[in-house]
Amino acid sequence: MVLHISLDGLRPDAITPETCPFLNQMLRDGLGTRLAQTVMPSVTLPCHTSMFRGVPPTRHGITSNVFTPLARPVPSLVDWAFQHGKRTGMFFNWNELRDLCAPPSVAVVGMNWDNQSLPGDAHIADLAIEAIQTQNLDYVFLYQGFIDTAGHRHGWMSPEYLAAATHADAQVRRAVEAAQAIDPGVVVIWMSDHGGHDRGHGTEMPEDMTIPFCLYGQSISAGELTGVEIMDCASTVSALLGLGAHPDWEGTSRVP
Ligand SMILES: [Zn+2]
Secondary structure, three states: OEEEEEEOOOOHHHOOOOOOHHHHHHHHHOEEEEEEEOOOOOOHHHHHHHHHHOOOHHHHOOOOOOOOOOOOOOOOHHHHHHHOOOOEEEEEOOHHHHHHOOHHHOOEEEEOOOOOOHHHHHHHHHHHHHHHHHOOOOEEEEEEOHHHHHHHHHOOOOHHHHHHHHHHHHHHHHHHHHHHHHOOOOEEEEEOOOOOEOOEOOOOOHHHHEEEEEEEOOOOOOEEOOOOEOOHHHHHHHHHOOOOOOOOOOOOOOOO
C-alpha cells in the first residue's frame, strides 16, 4: 500500500518535535527534505494539480482554485494507477480536490465540506482509516485542510496555526498506524502543497514556496533528498506502486 498525505499550508519550520512529533520523526527516520519547492502560483489547486499530474502550471493551466478542463490532458497519478489495475481511495475535506483525477479512477471517495474545524480534519482521517481497514486499497490519498484555514484566520506560525498542525500530526499518526497494521510494508509519502506568511500565500516568497517532502516505511532508509519539486510526487508514487512514469510527466521519481 502507498499512503499519500497532503497537509495543506504546512510550513517545514512548523515541524518540530514539540509541534509535530510524528512528522518530525518521519523526517528523521525516513527519506526527506524540508527544502522541497512548490509551484507558482503557490495556491492550493494549482499546487495539488502539479502534485498529481506531474507538470507545472505552465503545462496544466490551472492557475487558481477554480478547475477548468485541461486543453491537453495529462493523466493524474490516480488515473495512471487505475489504468494499471490499482485500487485507489481519495479522502479530503476541500472538495475542489475531486478534480485531481477522472471519477472512474477512484474506487472509494470520502469527502466532507469541513475544512473549517479540527473535527473536520479528524472526520476525514476517520473515513480514510475505515477504508484502509476494509477496502483492500493499493493507494490512499489523505488530505488535511484545517492548517491552511487556521493560517488564513490567525496567521502562519500563530499559536492557532501550530495547534492545527499538531492536530493534523495526530491524524497522520493514526492513519499511518492503521495502514501499518494492515500492511507492514506500507510506504508513506507526505508533503504540503505550499507554505504561507502573514495571513496568506500565493507569492514567490520562500515562506510560501518551501515545503516538506518525505518518504517513510520499512523499505525506506533514512536520508536527505535535495532538489525536490512538488511535481516529483506523481512519478514517485508510481514508482512506489511498481509502475513507470507517464511520459508526459516532468517530475522525477525520488524512490531510491
Ligand atoms: Zn493549500
